[in-house]
Amino acid sequence: MSIKTAHAPQTIFVPAKTIPVKAILPWAIFGGLICLxxxxxxxxxxxxxxLFSGTTIHEFVHDGRHLLGFPCH
Structure with a gap:
């Protein structure tokens, strides 16, 4: 009587493609500017x-300001 053993499938390693810094840099600067x-x-x-008169912007970001811990009153 022979014992059958299961063989694990072979894994194929595909090298990861690198993204050049020149391609990422404009998007990183744009994202950083939007965040600031x-x-x-x-x-x-x-x-x-x-920079703007009135309270429209204040009221628009009011809840987010409190959620992040910034006082406004």
Missing amino acids: IALYFITTEQGALS
Whole structure:
């Protein structure tokens, strides 16, 4: 009586393709700029440092400001 053994399937290793830094850099700068603009509006756009008059932007980001722990009152 012979014992049959199961063989594991062979794994094929495919080398990962690298993305050149020149292709990523413009998108990284754009994403960083968008993040900085969003951070400004959520944290600073009110009171003496406001660039826009009125309370429209303040009311739009009000809940996000409190969620992130920034006081506004």
